[in-house]
Amino acid sequence: MPGILYDSIVYGPVNSRRFGISLGINVLPENSKVCSFDCIYCEVGWNSDFPSNHSNQQFHAREDIYHSLKERLIDLKERHMIPDNITFSGNGEPTMHPEFSNIVEDIKKIRDQYVPDTHITVLSNSTTLNNKSVFDTLLHIENNIMKLDAGSENMFRLINQPVDNIHIEDIVENLKIFNGKLFIQSMFLRGEHRGEPIDNTTKEEVQKWLDHIKAINPKGVLLYSIDRATPNHTIEKVQYEELERIANQVRHLGIEANSFS
């Protein structure tokens, strides 16, 4: 069964513990998920829930995104509701929109005109950084929140189920090139998938993940456990205390860490 799909370009604002007052932007199709991962916890659902749409994806047009955001910001400004963040998220991986870089440039212009103190935030699964245009664009926004859920290649494949030939070492190498201008977000969970046990909280997995975190040296790490229904029904929520045990190991590296459960 499909999960939650955003049926508009602009949604919110919502009051988020992570991003304050956050105005969401969904640049992806309204009726389909578009992602290079198929995470076992994805609240949008499995990629296979949307098979007919994959060959005919209707991305939101750049002009529509521009006008939707502009109208919403004018409305919010009139009501003195200035968002802390304009956050790219939505029905999959936002950087897969073919005009992602141009859209970000448009949004920067609107932001500068109407709400200059608002930050631009992109939630990404870290798989499109080989695209120079995407990478250069991300380097010039305020907040990159990049996904890294696993330490080992095996756990990466079990949890994130990359669609293409993407390996965790390649992702880590690309994240290192940010030179610390990013946050890492990581989902911790246990369960099983297709008969294989999944647990990225074991000592060995956490140590491998910490090695990646140390090499990437982000501004901070956001640790999560599941919060909503997942397409894989075996997934178990990791409690806050356990997230904090892992967060403390990040702090010992001299890197800020926050847990959300």
Ligand code: SF4
């Ligand atoms: S990266 Fe995000 S959108 Fe893509 S499958 Fe994973 S959770 Fe879903």
